[in-house]
Amino acid sequence: MRLTRWRVVLTGALLITAATAEAQLPQIDSLSSAMLTQSGRLRIFGTNFGSGNDTNQVLIDGYSAIVSHWSNSQITAYVPEQAGPGQTMVQVATSVGSSNSMLLTVSLREQVGRVLWTFEADVANLWFRPAIAPDGTIYVHGSDGFVFALSSDGGLKWIHEANWYPYVPPPGRLRR
Secondary structure, three states, rough: HHHHHHHHHHHHHHHHHHHHHHHHOOOEEOOOEEEEOOOOEEEEEOOOOOOOOOOOEEEEEEEEEEEEEEEEEEEEEEEEOOOOOOOEEEEEEEEOOHHHOOEEEEEEOOOOOEOOOOOOOOOOOOOOEEEOOOOOOOOEEOOOEEEEOOOOOOEEEEEEEEEOOOOOOOOOOOOO
16 A cells, blocks of 8 residues: 555656646747748747747757847847748747747848848847948947847848947957
């Protein structure tokens, strides 16, 4: 009788542990858009995303996305230049495991009239002076302390969160 009671307790503890571990997996509930261009800004809404540390990542079409904001319930990421075109999958990967996948259609940037391309930054304002490097890279400073580096065709190269609000290009970035 005693052995049976311990088996029941042990089995119950294993079931509770398995349910708890599964409940902590990241879960994507929705995306801000079903269709974006390469380097388009995507907001991912869900639960159990954890904190944005070095091991957590957003995968779009299997490629790691550049992330500008990460919280337990919302992530802002940019569609990698390598993704698409066509239907792709979005997934959040954390140290706990990977989320469900959601469908995103990725397209190429297209010229609209005289506008060659657009870029939507994850900041309140882009009111600092942009700078253009000799290789054509465009550096833009946002009001929230972010520096964005864009290729001459509008592709996002990188984002850097600075602890200062620059009024000139970042030091050393434009030198040959």
